[in-house]
Amino acid sequence: MSESNKVLKKSKCDNVKGTSGAFQAPGPEVFENPGATSVLHESDFFVKTMLNAMVNPVCYKDRNGVYLGVNEIFTRQIVGLPEEEIVGSTLLEAALKVIEKFPERAFLDGQSLLERIKEWDRDDIELLKKGGKHTYEYEGICADGIRRVFLVNKSTFSNEIGEVRGLITVLQDITDRDEVQRTLREKGKKYRFITEQTEMIIYEFDFESNTGNLDGAVEEVTGYSVKDFQSIPPHVWMGYLHPEELDQVNENITKIQKEGGKYRQEFRFRKKDGTYFYAEDRGVCLLDESGRPYKLLGVIKDITERKLAHERIQKSEERYRSFIENFKGIAFQADENFIPNFLHGALEAITGYTEEEFMSQVQWKDIIDPKYLPLVIEEENKLRKIPGVFTVEVEYRIRDKRGETKWVHETCQKIPGRVGKPEIYQGVIYDITEKKRTEETLAKVDAARKKEIHHRIKNNLQVISSLLDLQAENFSKHEVCKTPKVVEAFKESQDRVISIALIHEELHENGETDTLDFSPYLEKLVDALFQTYRLGNARITLKKELEKNIFFDMDVAVPLGLIVNELVSNSLKHAFSDRDSGEIDIKLCREISPEQETDLCSENETKSRRETGFILTVSDDGTGISDAVDLENSDSLGLQLVKILVDQLEGEMEVKREKGTEFTIRISVAEKA
Template sequence: MGKNQHTPTSNEQYLQALIENSNELIQVLNPDGSFQYISPSVERLLGYTPAEVLNMVTFEFVHPDDLAKARWAFQRVVRKSPYGASRTLRIRHKNGQWRLFEGTARNLLDNPLVKGIVVNARDITEQTRAKQAIAASEKRLRLMVENLPAGAVHVDGHGIFINKTAEEITGYRREELPTLDVWFEKLYGERKEEIQTLYEKRKQAGFPNPRTVPIIRKDGQIRQVRFIVYAYEHGEVWLVSDVTESMQAESQLIASLQEKEVLLKEIHHRVKNNLQVIYSLLSLQAGYFSDKSVLEALRDSQHRIRSMALVHEKLYQSQDLAHINPAEYIRSLVTQLFNSYQNMATLVRFESDVDKSVMLNIDQAIPCGLIINELVTNSLKYAFSTAQHNGEGKITVAMKQQNDGQVILSVADNGTGLPEQIDFETATSLGLQLVNMLTLQLEGQLSVSRQGGTTVTVVFQVEE
């Protein structure tokens, strides 16, 4: 015997077990609606025992507002409608609540084993409430979508709903774009499959980022549309905006900025060349003098001009035309100064300790360069002698930026030290006067230490 076959006795027990544990309510009714039989599941579904129900008529459990259609459907079955009858009715629970049941009735009065109207019913209360809640949520969502100031598309399965702003963006009425397939076909034309594939990939990834894609409007215009997609349990909401004009404006702005960058680079290049011409003129002028003090003054002026020209050269070579990284600039500047004082090359070495994170704009880079130029030149001229510093001299230029945005610039040497009688604030030499003036220009503070040589420190606030 197969595993699904049963003896007559076991068949009855098997069917009885199925009926008792079924989630459906099985009834056998007489033509007047009274009960011949009701399954034990009535107690679980409606709170009544079978004994309580068998003495009643089925219509006693029906909601008054549903009673007329219940009687009409039942009489239709009694009159042997070939299709039976299916209805959804509100049925009273023993606790007084109304439960929603979906039932199907068939006339088996002529069947000698049944001789009654068989009704199969199931409780769909929770299912219906869930559907109603979803429908209410969808309605609220559509209402929200409709009234959004931005373009919006609500995707529910393969159907879509677009608001008025989205109609204006696409040029189509919402009735003309009822499904996703139609949306892709009308707005992307030959690119339909490509865009559908892109959509599916982004959907699987959870729509990570906004995306701008060109669409074809109903009037044939190509518009750049930005999509921001929010997925939820029952669908998606797309926020769409036409960014064509803003992208065109951005492109024009980028082109304008690139043009200005080229122009600014050319300006820096020409300023550097003009300063180089002045440097060369001073060099030619020096050829007409033999007085050492005059030649020294001309050379100092050349160094100052070269320090300014070097700033423009570094800006010209940089990707950032507004700021300069002082690390490479300081190294180049001091190296040029050492080359000018070749007699000191064997006596003094140069060390640099500059934060690579420091960035100076041109208004601060030039004063800093001139300050370094004056202080390093002064050290090379006066701080070292062959007898005292035979290869052990050192000049250190450091620049550090603090967390509060302050920059500390220091120029130190281990030479003979600045004489006590020289006061930076009242110094008569042009170089030291320049250092004071340039510190004021930086709105900084200057200090001098004479311990182990000379250290001049300038503290100023970096400009954004």
């Protein structure tokens, strides 16, 4: 017999099989056939290759506890000894070899390795006696010096007649999972006092043993003691759930066990006195490497008061919503960035959009007419800057979902936030489209009426001017009435009428009804006076410096126009009586430049416009007014009229008599844009 056959003869054993019949050793008849020896070698090589390819440590032993084989990761990671020193040894014998080579591994947490080995060996002996499989959890220091925890799956294998012939062991490293459990247990201890004080229940459920532990304020919350819970199977307690929520909880538990991870659910649980309390259940389901649940860790909290308060609030909200839904406007609340948190009321009737569309697709600012968006933003900034409770009102146009234009009136109020909380804004929005259309219609009617009035006034003034002209001409034909002063008086009255008529002509031609662009009007008025009084003397020149875009209403334009008429006429008639040349200057400007005005009124432009000052200067380089003339008590009707009109405008007048005459008039009025 060859040496190889001797080896085979020495190590032959009965036919064996695993609990499923998958593992089978060769029988005695194999060794009588040389060809079968080759098959056996190939089978051993295949099994060994398969085991070494596994990432989990694997070993198997006979029914007497003697190792028959191990894979490479078992020798390298677990034991730290070569395969030949393990095979043929018992667990205890192999442990002694490990301690001899690695004395630092002899103890773990004060317990000797040999004592632990004896416990593990007893597990093997018990399993070999009764057969089957079992899962254990072992902890030890591995060959690399690292402390690890393993989930140990052990399964016996039998021969064809069912006799147990050995044991296969597969180890799975669960160190990380164990650390999580350990941490959670430590935290559980730390938080036990807190849970008792806050009426919370901490629980732990083990799926493998189908047992659970409870801690915390169990009796205070449920009325049952911890002993009551431990004496009744967990599935029985499911019957204590409220019938309306039982199916949902069962569905949740099935999902939790399948997916693992964190979970949260609410349900009602029947207390010992028969009443129910609302429970909030938060926890985590831990899965092993194969995806099977092995533990639940969680906290149950009594939220009865919170739920009842929520129900009361919900009923209140239902009443509020009923009110809002019948509300003809839109009630809103917005965050510190003016982004609405809710919009309730006649939202769809006004905008065409639903509340859901505004919360997910459309922003309120998206529907504001771009022309009015700066105005809305300006009011928002004003509301944001002013401290305390404050309210603004603004009217603007929007475009609804159909593209139609509508007018809305918004009232928005700032509500200061509590300490550390941002401010919020709330208010109402009303549809004022019909009101605006009515106002626009009335405004058009009023504008047409004013145009007609201006037109008639202008015509009537022209008639009066013509009558005065005819009367002056008629006086000049009679010797008794040829006094120049009489004719001049008629002429001056005619000029004053023309001054007023020009205003109405400008308003009528420009389509305005109550405001006048004053500088173009002054140019026409002064040019008309020059044509009347200069009498062909082109050497008397006119210099004009008139600022553009100054708009006055009728109450300012008429008296200021008459003032210019009197002063320019006076210069043309009297300033150059002893010479044939000269110059008349007219200036009109704002007393505060637009740049200064912007700087001064950044907070409130409207206020600054109410306080805009204007300077009118009429001067000539003629002979000048004598110092003997008292302007306050002048006999001249024209100068008396000027003083009366300046007082009417609540202005100030200053007169300089050097190198001619210079009248400077300052007024402060509401300039019309």
